[in-house]
Amino acid sequence: MKKIVLREDEMPRQWYNVVPDIPGGIKPSLDPVTHEPVSAEKLGAIFPEGLLEQEMSQERFIPIPEEVLDIYAIWRPSPLVRANKLEEALGTKARIYFKNESVSPVGSHKPNSAVAQAYFNRREGIRRLTTETGAGQWGSALCFAASKFGMQCKVYMVRVSYDQKPYRKFMMQTYGGEVVASPSGDTQVGRDILARMPDTPGSLGMAISEALADAASRSDTHYALGSVLNHVALHQTIAGLEARKQMELAGDFPDVVIGCCGGGSNFAGLMTPFVPDYLNGRKIRFVGCEPASCPTLTSGRLAYDAGDVAMMTPLLFMYTLGHDFVPPGLHAGGLRYHGMAPVISALTREGIVEPMALQQLECFQAGLLFARTEGIIPAPESTHAIRGAIIEATRDLKEPKTILFNLSGTGVIDLPSYDTYLRGGLQDYSYPQEDIEKSLARLPEIV
Numbered sequence: 001m002k003k004i005v006l007r008e009d010e011m012p013r014q015w016y017n018v019v020p021d022i023p024g025g026i027k028p029s030l031d032p033v034t035h036e037p038v039s040a041e042k043l044g045a046i047f048p049e050g051l052l053e054q055e056m057s058q059e060r061f062i063p064i065p066e067e068v069l070d071i072y073a074i075w076r077p078s079p080l081v082r083a084n085k086l087e088e089a090l091g092t093k094a095r096i097y098f099k100n101e102s103v104s105p106v107g108s109h110k111p112n113s114a115v116a117q118a119y120f121n122r123r124e125g126i127r128r129l130t131t132e133t134g135a136g137q138w139g140s141a142l143c144f145a146a147s148k149f150g151m152q153c154k155v156y157m158v159r160v161s162y163d164q165k166p167y168r169k170f171m172m173q174t175y176g177g178e179v180v181a182s183p184s185g186d187t188q189v190g191r192d193i194l195a196r197m198p199d200t201p202g203s204l205g206m207a208i209s210e211a212l213a214d215a216a217s218r219s220d221t222h223y224a225l226g227s228v229l230n231h232v233a234l235h236q237t238i239a240g241l242e243a244r245k246q247m248e249l250a251g252d253f254p255d256v257v258i259g260c261c262g263g264g265s266n267f268a269g270l271m272t273p274f275v276p277d278y279l280n281g282r283k284i285r286f287v288g289c290e291p292a293s294c295p296t297l298t299s300g301r302l303a304y305d306a307g308d309v310a311m312m313t314p315l316l317f318m319y320t321l322g323h324d325f326v327p328p329g330l331h332a333g334g335l336r337y338h339g340m341a342p343v344i345s346a347l348t349r350e351g352i353v354e355p356m357a358l359q360q361l362e363c364f365q366a367g368l369l370f371a372r373t374e375g376i377i378p379a380p381e382s383t384h385a386i387r388g389a390i391i392e393a394t395r396d397l398k399e400p401k402t403i404l405f406n407l408s409g410t411g412v413i414d415l416p417s418y419d420t421y422l423r424g425g426l427q428d429y430s431y432p433q434e435d436i437e438k439s440l441a442r443l444p445e446i447v
């Protein structure tokens with residue numbers, strides 16, 4: 001069987017929350033000013049109650065609202081695909097499966113959370129959402145979701161992507177969203193950054209500060225974050241829950257589950273539904289692949305840190321490179337975040353997740369092989385998962401193991417990056433440890 005599909009009525013009707021199952025648990029988020037555990041009241045200024053409940057929930061299963069399932073049904077359940085042409089090309093006995101999250105209307109896994117976030121905001125009377133976006137995938141997902149619920153959406157897009165990757169900007173505008181390059185002149189924090197660093201390429205941390213400031217200034221507006229937070233990882237578990245059923249239909253079970261890691265949400269979405277199996281004694285490895293140019297899990301520190309440059313977000317206990325870390329302008333734009341989801345961070349601390357840092361040339365090469373064997377041009381971010389899968393499948397070509405990875409998105413809108421790669425215009429880059437130490441020295445001091 002090449003493609004394992006579920007019927008619409010077989011779609012999971014609950015998300016899975018891994019938090020109560022993490023050995024050692026996760027630490028509470030702290031108020032950035034008082035360093036006390038952050039109150040739901042304060043977060044209520046930027047997030048709706050429905051999402052805050054999920055953020056703090058200790059329930060294992062959380063029902064997916066009917067209205068969200070209806071919109072999911074536009075592209076879900078997504079296919080699970082056996083990559084047998086890739087296996088043949090590698091000459092491996094490993095069986096490689098991928099969960100194809102590139103089939104959503106915007107071409108990535110991100111609407112799994114965007115739709116849920118728009119729904120819970122709209123339910124509580126919010127008419128307008130603000131957010132940041134790197135390469136534009138989260139912004140386009142949120143604009144798509146906002147349009148579904150008749151809401152407005154304003155997106156602060158990292159300057160370098162705004163200039164170099166106009167197509168997702170067009171997509172956001174097509175869905176009715178408003179897009180500005182960040183840092184922008186539209187917020188005080190944006191103006192302050194521009195005064196200090198007029199030529200900055202921008203960063204997700206800066207764009208988050210702007211989107212938060214905008215949301216805090218208007219009562220009809222809330223902020224939506226595309227990764228990192230518990231509720232975002234929760235919404236993404238629809239992919240892993242489907243994949244679990246599909247693996248069962250295939251009569252197989254993964255020995256290794258792999259995903260690329262930016263803020264950790266697509267990887268968490270695929271892998272966490274297999275954590276109970278791991279805790280019940282099944283041998284499963286979970287491999288999180290990140291770029292060597294933004295090596296949060298492999299070179300960062302597990303500490304309390306802010307999610308944004310201006311330190312407006314709650315302090316999260318996570319692997320971080322420092323909240324003012326500005327990664328080089330590498331092409332896998334969606335993997336440029338300085339922090340990592342607290343759930344993925346905690347699972348890494350427990351040794352359940354194994355992080356792997358990869359260089360961009362080996363990833364693009366893996367992306368080309370995937371396109372030429374499986375026919376799908378993967379998002380540059382997703383090529384990290386593909387490279388990870390290839391490494392696992394070729395360690396021992398004769399070992400018949402089962403590998404499952406998340407194809408988090410399509411690269412059709414990222415063809416200019418492929419063009420640059422094919423012309424020899426990309427280089428490998430490892431972020432120097434001494435520079436990482438410099439930004440880590442500016443972590444907030446928690447006593």
Ligand SMILES: *Cc1c(COP(=O)(O)O)cnc(C)c1O
Nearest residue numbers: 137227262263264265266381409
């Ligand atoms: C945003 C994005 C990522 C990285 O985000 P995570 O939260 O780590 O999943 C990976 N792949 C694609 C296609 C993306 O759009």
